[in-house]
Amino acid sequence: MATTPTPCSSSSDAAEMFLRDFHNNGPGRQSVNMERAPLADGRTGCQVPAAEVAGVRGVPDLGCADGALLEVLAEAGAEELAGIDLADQELALARMRPALTGADLRQGRAQELPFADGSFEAVVSHMALMLMHDVDRIAAEAARVLAPGGRLAVAVGGGPVEGQAMSLF
Numbered sequence: 001m002a003t004t005p006t007p008c009s010s011s012s013d014a015a016e017m018f019l020r021d022f023h024n025n026g027p028g029r030q031s032v033n034m035e036r037a038p039l040a041d042g043r044t045g046c047q048v049p050a051a052e053v054a055g056v057r058g059v060p061d062l063g064c065a066d067g068a069l070l071e072v073l074a075e076a077g078a079e080e081l082a083g084i085d086l087a088d089q090e091l092a093l094a095r096m097r098p099a100l101t102g103a104d105l106r107q108g109r110a111q112e113l114p115f116a117d118g119s120f121e122a123v124v125s126h127m128a129l130m131l132m133h134d135v136d137r138i139a140a141e142a143a144r145v146l147a148p149g150g151r152l153a154v155a156v157g158g159g160p161v162e163g164q165a166m167s168l169f
């Protein structure tokens with residue numbers, strides 16, 4: 001019997017459904033590719049935003065996927081780690097990392113962070129924001145969950161990917 005696709009209320013819903021399904025069907029792809037292609041200085045992409053927030057205790061990763069960046073942060077000494085991602089299969093891989101045993105990993109949208117006001121010293125995101133809609137709202141959410149003086153460290157990528165965040169950056 002034919003199935004009727006779930007209707008989308010907007011193009012951002014459709015984009016999120018595509019990203020969620022893409023990542024659920026191939027979790028871990030992004031971090032494997034990143035390991036294979038280090039930057040010119042030898043670091044991986046995740047080590048760049050991690051270095052920007054060195055020394056923090058608590059930090060959520062927006063679009064954390066399989067937890068590659070959170071693991072780098074854990075190895076650097078961060079103890080209160082959190083992550084949010086659309087794709088539960090990516091989060092399932094993140095939960096398998098021993099370094100992330102205590103991390104607060106949630107399935108959800110960066111536009112609606114399920115974290116309390118002022119609860120983190122930093123917020124990070126790696127190669128994810130340029131794929132997201134309504135980046136003003138994400139920035140507002142990041143500001144809301146940051147403690148006074150907190151830092152937002154974001155790495156975005158361009159190339160063939162076009163999006164609102166990329167053009168704003």
Ligand SMILES: C[S@@+](CC[C@H](N)C(=O)[O-])C[C@H]1O[C@@H](n2cnc3c(N)ncnc32)[C@H](O)[C@@H]1O
Pocket residue numbers: 016019020023030031034062063064065066068069084085086087090108109110111125126127128131132133
């Ligand atoms: C290109 S991957 C990058 C993953 C990871 N940060 C890394 O560098 O390995 C983008 C991730 O962002 C997630 N994502 C996209 N839009 C999102 C949104 N609105 N809220 C939360 N996660 C989102 C996707 O599910 C995907 O796992």
